[in-house]
Amino acid sequence: MTGPSQDPHRTVAPTAPLVRQASPLSRVGLLCFVALVVYASLYPFSGWTDTGVSPLAYLRAPLPRYITNFDLITNVLGYAPLGALLVLSLHPRIRGIFAVLLAVLAGALLAGTLEALQTWLPNRIPSNVDLGTNVLGTFVGALLMAPFASRLIDRGPLRTLRHTWFEPESSFAIALLFLWPFTQVAPQEYLFGLGGALRDWLLTPEPVLVDMLRGVYPDIVTLHERIQMRPEGLDQQELLEALLTASSWLGTALMASVAMRRGAPMLRILMGILAATLLIKAGASELQYPNEALWGWFSDGARLGLVCGSLLLVLALRLHRGARGLLAMVLLIGVIIMTNVLPPNPYSWASGQSWWLGRYIHFNGLSRWLGFIWPFLAACYLAWRLEQYGLQRRRIRAARRSRAH
Structure with a gap:
């Protein structure tokens, strides 16, 4: 009796040719x-x-x-x-x-x-x-x-995951996600407080952004003075940090979700990125400030912001891709504004000149520079994706009208 492997009439399916492509x-x-x-x-x-x-x-x-x-x-x-x-x-x-x-x-x-x-x-x-x-x-x-x-x-498996989890035009978003944990290496007054370039580079006696927001919150300029004068102001400081941290984390996560396919495990991927970011920040803090508490930067306001932002993320991921992109852009722009106009945190573990202390001063400067430009790059990516999304929807509507006629 001839076995399957010895059947002379058995045909073998041709192997698909390897298609080499750029990355x-x-x-x-x-x-x-x-x-x-x-x-x-x-x-x-x-x-x-x-x-x-x-x-x-x-x-x-x-x-x-x-x-x-x-x-x-x-x-x-x-x-x-x-x-x-x-x-x-x-x-x-x-x-x-x-x-x-x-x-x-x-x-x-x-x-x-x-x-x-x-x-x-x-x-x-x-x-x-x-x-x-x-x-x-x-x-x-x-x-x-x-x-x-x-x-x-x-x-390879990385290519499989890349095409299984992310959209074809998501290379720039993936690069931003890879860089995001390293924007947190340098000490910060507020956890995930990114985009503070305007306050550092364009600081004037009457900053433009402060004037714009003074009508919304007239006391924002003197908030830091009131916090330093009254102990109960610490509650306000913690709420401000929670608001900024939640907005930054939620905006970043939604930006990443815009680049992902519908069937990707979005929440698991995003929570893994968050965990890796916190571990990288803790490790960098331990290397630079070995005498400080390992999680000394993880304040009550930061913890509250991460919890609230993660709970809102579970709900926001149910939104349509266009709505998620628009919400992410609004949140990241809000983070840029808050980072530039909020008063210095008098209770921060690394405020003032201590930004530049530590063993790796050039890495701190590099990370701080990354933190300056990251939200602007993310906002530009979201603007491009929203434009592409709008063009796609117009093409779909035009195709439907042509079929109807």
């Missing part, structure tokens, strides 16, 4: 990471001085006298994601060893240019050791990623 998410991530590297290397972008030294003199300079293992490891690890993202971004046009070589060349060009520019910054010191370790980090990241690029982009 827009990797390219968006690469642009974001390059911007972060440039910021971290040239911060604070001030004090440019021509010392008469050639910008390439550091290549022939003797080795620095003091080199710590921490600096070496940080430089290698800091550029490893660059190499990995370059390999993923080059796929499928350039693959394998050629992608690794091109990634190393691009990483060396970026690192060498930034080191040369540091020649004119008095608070930065260009170093050939930094250049070498940065190039090594790029090589390590590219070499480790090259064997897995096709598996991740063309046929």
Whole structure:
């Protein structure tokens, strides 16, 4: 008797050909990471001085006298994601060893240019050791990623989840979601208080935003004085923090839900992102302020805001995609306004100059800069998605009218 595997007439279904495709998410991530590297290397972008030294003199300079293992490891690890993202971004046009070589060349060009520019910054010191370790980090990241690029982009589980959970045009939203936890690394007066650039950059005796809101809440300018003068003002401060935290968390979560497919486990994904964000913030706080309480930043107002925001999120996820996008935009704009006009928190664990204390001052500055621009980028993404949503609905209505006629 002939078994199924020995049947000469049995036909085998042809295997579907592998379709190689590019990864827009990797390219968006690469642009974001390059911007972060440039910021971290040239911060604070001030004090440019021509010392008469050639910008390439550091290549022939003797080795620095003091080199710590921490600096070496940080430089290698800091550029490893660059190499990995370059390999993923080059796929499928350039693959394998050629992608690794091109990634190393691009990483060396970026690192060498930034080191040369540091020649004119008095608070930065260009170093050939930094250049070498940065190039090594790029090589390590590219070499480790090259064997897995096709598996991740063309046929891997991450690609499956990407297309199962998220809409095709959601690459920018996914990049924003990845960056959101890192906006919380720097100490903040209010948990999830993002978009405070206007208060820091455009501060005047009579800020424009304060004038706009004075008619709604006339006492907002003197609220911090009343809080400091009267202990019962702490209740008002906690309510303000709860309102800002709830609005920021709800707006962020709804922005993410707009990029997700209808069948995706939205609530589980969003709560996982929230848990990861809180853990990252706790870990960063422990590294920077080991003598402080691990959860000292998690105030009563912040806890109340997260609970209220999460309960409202359960209800808001039932709304239509367009309604969720519009509500998210309103909430994020409200967060930007509140962050810029609310009085300083006198009970914050890190207020005033303590923003810049800690062991990783440049990472704090980078995280704070991310927090400045993140809600503006999210609002721009939501505006684009709402425009696309409106165009889609108009096309559907036009198609229905044409069928009716």
